[in-house]
Amino acid sequence: MSEKIKWGILSTGHISGRFVEALKLISEAEITAVASRDEVTAKNFAEKHGIPKAHGSYEALAEDPDVDVVYIGTPHTFHLENSVLCMRAGKSVLCEKALTINAREAEEMIAVAKEENVFLMEAMITRHVPLMKKVQNWVKSGRIGEVRMLQASRCARREFEPSARHLNPELGGGSLLDVGVYVISFASMIFGKAPESVFGFGHIGDYGSDEQGVALLKYDKGEIANLSFALRTNGVNEAYIYGTEGHIKIHEIFAVPTKATLVIGKKEIEVIEEPIFVGGLVNEAEEVMRCMKAGLKESPFMPLEESLQIMRIMDEIRAPWGLKYSNDRST
Numbered sequence: 611m612s613e614k615i616k617w618g619i620l621s622t623g624h625i626s627g628r629f630v631e632a633l634k635l636i637s638e639a640e641i642t643a644v645a646s647r648d649e650v651t652a653k654n655f656a657e658k659h660g661i662p663k664a665h666g667s668y669e670a671l672a673e674d675p676d677v678d679v680v681y682i683g684t685p686h687t688f689h690l691e692n693s694v695l696c697m698r699a700g701k702s703v704l705c706e707k708a709l710t711i712n713a714r715e716a717e718e719m720i721a722v723a724k725e726e727n728v729f730l731m732e733a734m735i736t737r738h739v740p741l742m743k744k745v746q747n748w749v750k751s752g753r754i755g756e757v758r759m760l761q762a763s764r765c766a767r768r769e770f771e772p773s774a775r776h777l778n779p780e781l782g783g784g785s786l787l788d789v790g791v792y793v794i795s796f797a798s799m800i801f802g803k804a805p806e807s808v809f810g811f812g813h814i815g816d817y818g819s820d821e822q823g824v825a826l827l828k829y830d831k832g833e834i835a836n837l838s839f840a841l842r843t844n845g846v847n848e849a850y851i852y853g854t855e856g857h858i859k860i861h862e863i864f865a866v867p868t869k870a871t872l873v874i875g876k877k878e879i880e881v882i883e884e885p886i887f888v889g890g891l892v893n894e895a896e897e898v899m900r901c902m903k904a905g906l907k908e909s910p911f912m913p914l915e916e917s918l919q920i921m922r923i924m925d926e927i928r929a930p931w932g933l934k935y936s937n938d939r940s941t
């Protein structure tokens with residue numbers, strides 16, 4: 611592999627543009643190509659961002675020899691198809707969250723990565739943000755005693771736009787996959803194990819997608835995660851980790867945090883603040899490149915087995931809701 615890692619961008623939507631901004635801040639990253647379903651769209655994106663090659667199909671990007679790793683920024687229902695396309699062509703893949711729409715798809719995606727011996731990671735920014743690593747150090751070094759509970763909330767108010775993916779079940783829209791994944795992944799990271807029981811309520815709104823939900827996860831030693839997520843409700847975006855001796859508050863927006871407070875008993879002991887760049891996407895891209903340079907096929911900070919476990923939890927949460935995405939074949 612050359613000194614620089616060559617990135618291809620698959621799709622030209624909101625987050626792909628942000629990801630390109632992030633890559634531009636990393637000296638060892640080179641953006642060699644972008645692909646869209648439409649050639650003109652690809653050309654416009656390439657021109658706007660100064661990307662040398664524009665492909666009018668995702669297939670052409672997958673086959674491009676000047677690409678080492680592909681960033682997948684499509685709606686959830688296409689993550690499997692797009693990632694498999696690139697991995698089968700020998701490319702490494704950073705796929706946006708949620709990894710897929712269900713665990714069956716995640717299993718398939720991970721199996722292809724293993725068969726092709728390529729790097730694959732779910733783009734869960736929270737895992738790579740420096741402040742979150744410091745919070746994890748507080749937890750691991752026992753600053754709040756034994757961790758017993760956590761609370762996390764990721765909420766936003768979005769208006770329905772028929773062409774947008776957010777509330778469109780045909781595109782894997784809805785609060786669980788879009789923002790619920792952050793709180794579930796957070797619980798998974800802090801407790802470091804799979805829950806033994808899972809329960810959730812969800813409200814399916816007028817557009818056929820889950821507009822808001824709550825989930826409770828219970829772990830083997832009685833630990834509990836109390837999680838909320840919403841796309842039509844102006845709730846908070848904070849997280850709290852409760853231990854036997856104190857608690858940690860991760861301030862807005864906890865999924866891309868810049869501030870955390872350590873409280874022992876009722877006393878505020880320490881506050882840490884740490885800036886992030888381009889919404890944490892710089893740290894995430896750097897992790898992909900670090901792993902690729904080290905010859906790793908997955909990141910220790912977002913292991914594939916854990917991404918799969920998170921998809922299993924989401925399947926279990928929504929099973930009683932009767933919610934099905936367009937390419938949902940889980941039964």
Ligand SMILES: NC(=O)c1ccc[n+]([C@@H]2O[C@H](COP(=O)([O-])OP(=O)(O)OC[C@H]3O[C@@H](n4cnc5c(N)ncnc54)[C@H](OP(=O)(O)O)[C@@H]3O)[C@@H](O)[C@H]2O)c1
Binds near residue numbers: 621623683686774781
């Ligand atoms: N990490 C983060 O902070 C973050 C933030 C927002 C979103 N996300 C994730 O990123 C992914 C994309 O979100 P986004 O908000 O960027 O979506 P978006 O703005 O709607 O862009 C999605 C892109 O996917 C492509 N696409 C392929 N098939 C499509 C179809 N049938 N309908 C619509 N678009 C289609 C389109 O690109 P072409 O027309 O060029 O093919 C489109 O521009 C999701 O998985 C989301 O959860 C992550």
